[in-house]
Amino acid sequence: MSQPAKRPLTLRDVSEACGVSEMTVSRVLRNRGDVSAATRDKVLAAAKELGYVPNQIAGSLASQRVNLVAVIIPSLSNMVFPEVLTGINQVLEDTPLQPVVGVTDYMPEKEERVLYEMLSWRPSGVIIAGLEHSDPTRAMLAAAGIPVVEIMDTDGKPVDAMVGISHRRAGREMAAAILKEGYEHIGFMGTKMPLDHRARKRFEGFTEALAKAGVEIEDRAFYSGGSALAKGREMTQEMLERSPDLDFLYYSNDMIGAGGLLYLLDQGIDVPGQIGLAGFNNVELLQGLPRQLATMDACRVEIGQAAARIILDRTSDAPDPNAEQHITLKSTLSLGDTLRRRRR
Numbered sequence: 001m002s003q004p005a006k007r008p009l010t011l012r013d014v015s016e017a018c019g020v021s022e023m024t025v026s027r028v029l030r031n032r033g034d035v036s037a038a039t040r041d042k043v044l045a046a047a048k049e050l051g052y053v054p055n056q057i058a059g060s061l062a063s064q065r066v067n068l069v070a071v072i073i074p075s076l077s078n079m080v081f082p083e084v085l086t087g088i089n090q091v092l093e094d095t096p097l098q099p100v101v102g103v104t105d106y107m108p109e110k111e112e113r114v115l116y117e118m119l120s121w122r123p124s125g126v127i128i129a130g131l132e133h134s135d136p137t138r139a140m141l142a143a144a145g146i147p148v149v150e151i152m153d154t155d156g157k158p159v160d161a162m163v164g165i166s167h168r169r170a171g172r173e174m175a176a177a178i179l180k181e182g183y184e185h186i187g188f189m190g191t192k193m194p195l196d197h198r199a200r201k202r203f204e205g206f207t208e209a210l211a212k213a214g215v216e217i218e219d220r221a222f223y224s225g226g227s228a229l230a231k232g233r234e235m236t237q238e239m240l241e242r243s244p245d246l247d248f249l250y251y252s253n254d255m256i257g258a259g260g261l262l263y264l265l266d267q268g269i270d271v272p273g274q275i276g277l278a279g280f281n282n283v284e285l286l287q288g289l290p291r292q293l294a295t296m297d298a299c300r301v302e303i304g305q306a307a308a309r310i311i312l313d314r315t316s317d318a319p320d321p322n323a324e325q326h327i328t329l330k331s332t333l334s335l336g337d338t339l340r341r342r343r344r
Contacts (some may be wrong), residue, residue, distance in 0.1 A: 018046035070118035087304020125311035131156035161325040171205025183248035190252025232259020254279035277338040294339035
């Protein structure tokens with residue numbers, strides 16, 4: 001015998017269960033309007049007992065928006081972006097807004113597809129990594145009619161709002177710290193620049209600062225794929241076999257830098273006396289290494305928090321007209337145990 005089709009629960013079901021009007025139930029579930037605490041508790045208890053979930057799309061037809069924030073990032077395997085998502089969630093978790101994540105794998109054409117699909121759901125805002133996008137992506141962002149926050153980078157012109165750090169300045173500051181410690185023969189290892197604009201900008205700032213001091217990078221190597229300890233070990237070995245006179249290795253991220261550090265320690269090489277090292281991102285996972293890698297903090301959680309606050313403010317009933325829309329955070333340099341050649 002077939003079971004009768006179940007119909008979805010409605011506001012009327014909740015209204016009948018708790019003895020208040022459908023309009024009052026709607027106000028409570030949408031967190032709109034003045035409702036007494038006792039009535040609110042009664043409605044929420046009835047909805048919970050029934051298992052009622054509001055139809056957010058139907059409830060948003062008047063505004064043509066749903067309480068979703070599209071968050072578009074290049075990767076979930078890279079440790080950077082989960083921390084950004086943590087910051088976004090910390091700000092939005094007690095609000096009606098719900099982040100929904102799309103991943104682009106650093107591919108502009110995939111970013112276009114992900115953004116198109118997310119915008120079709122009429123989200124209340126977009127948080128998207130980077131300032132470099134294809135022309136169709138920029139056109140969609142500009143025409144969306146909702147708050148757009150580009151994150152991670154402030155070396156460029158945003159479509160709307162932006163939150164991040166200056167990667168060129170981070171590269172310059174790392175170069176200055178290396179030169180201050182007396183290192184002169186420098187090698188660089190990092191991701192392939194066309195795929196990672198932020199790494200490219202750090203590299204540009206780094207080489208610019210070295211050039212002003214009359215120092216050039218003597219060897220460089222680039223890779224594609226995930227940031228891995230094994231890749232760092234392999235690249236470090238190959239570079240030192242090619243260029244044995246190098247006295248400093250700068251890595252575009254901490255993971256390959258950690259691989260390089262482990263290789264050097266295995267070889268009995270004095271770090272930082274013979275060779276100094278530095279990475280980028282200040283990955284907490286690596287704090288248990290035998291030596292603390294010199295690095296810079298990319299302000300990941302803070303970036304997520306600031307971006308979410310912009311979206312939350314601009315989707316509120318009374319947005320702050322003076323709220324900052326272009327926010328550049330200051331990355332912090334940590335010398336660790338691998339960038340202290342001179343003893344003071």
